[in-house]
Amino acid sequence: MRGRKAVLWSLVALGTLFLISIPSLAEAAGEALGPGDVVKQFVRLDAPGAIYLIILGFLGGLISGFIGSGGAFVLTPGMMSLGAPAAIAVASNMCHKFPKSMVGAYKRYKYGQLDLKLGVFMAISAVIGVQLGIYVQKFIFARWGSAGSNLYVSVAFVLILTLVGLYMLYDARRAVRASTEDTVSGLAEKMKRINIPPMISFNAARIRVSFWVIAPLGLATGLLAATIAVGGFIGVPGMIYILGVSPIMASATELVVAFLMGLTGTITWAVSGFVDIRMVLLLLAGSLIGVQVGAVGTTYVKEYMIKLVMSTIMLIVSISRGIAIPTYLHELGLIELNQGTVNLLDKASFIIMCFALALGGVIVLGNMWKRKKELQAEEAGVAVNLQKS
Secondary structure, X not given: OHHHHHHHHHHHHHHHHHHHOHHHHHHHHOOOOOOOOOOOOOOXXXXXXXXXXXXXXXXXXHHHHHHOXXXXXXXXXXXXXXXXXXXXXXXXXXXXXXXXXXXXXXHHHHOOOOOHHHHHHHHHHHXXXXXXXXXXXXXXXXXXXXXXXXXHXXXXXXHHHHHHHHHHHHHHHHHHXXXXXXXXXXXXXXXXXXXXXXXXXXXXXXXXXXXXXXXXXXXXXXXXXXXXXXOHHHHHHHHHHOOOOOHHHHHHHHHHHHHHHHHHHHHHHHHOOOOOXXXXXXXXXXXXXXXXXXXXXXXXXXXXXXXXXXXXXXXHHHHHHHHHHHHHHHHOOOOOOOHHHHHXXXXXXXXXXXXXXXHHHHHHHHHHHHHHHHHHHHHHHHHHHHHHO
């Protein structure tokens, strides 16, 4: 008990010192950089911006630890809402993601929720996809600049988040109505019948599947992760609906894939000068705590709740990115908007993005608290029955 109090007070003290130092951090972040400086200033950071990134990192880490997606589908739009060009947001998020994913993966491994072998096999083709995705993103940035990159990323977010989010929402509601822990898709059953060597058994995930089923899924995950910094919401649903892995096992295993993709992708991005190390460190300050809280949350909730949380946040984030699309079309000269409309769309996109983050935090923490109370009540009931008997 004393040890826990000491750790708690240490965290409070460190947090207080960090908040006191925020103004000086923001001042340093806003200093003009000379031609000899290595770090590029892609977005100006002041005190509110630095605090926003820390909170963004915590909520992204919380969601990441809970659903195993790396949290990129909220972090990348969150950085873009702050004014970071899409390519920089993608690169910086990938750099921030791999150490956070490593922490989350280790935490989930201790809970016995992770299939390390499946994660490594998924990562084999995912790393190839990462390099292809970086090439695509660099080409778009070089050809059409920041506005073109922002438009490409936003359109991809809207299309993919909406499609995957709606399907996962439907599947979660179906599981709730059926009062079951989870449902197995018919597609996964068909994939298991594909008998093309090499066939690989994954004991922790309790599946046996052809490598040629895993390889395309990993490639798509890596390609998407490097292109828009989001691979988890393809990797996690892919493992659930194509491979037949349970949601908790899929969300944990994706963290292994995210770590290996992030490590290799960061090196490629950083060599080209696309990583904003200031944003990376501020995100990590919050996410390394959030990811552990989220990982603990998976031990308190039913499996279909992971799908429900993921789909809800996806749909709200897709609305936020959809609202921003007209401003990028305006910057490219494809449509005409007055400045008042542009400002209104920017503010609306930012507010909805903040709402998505807040809602994700409330859902995860709320369900953790509710489920913990239910378990405590069940334990108390068992104890009473034992005393009576």
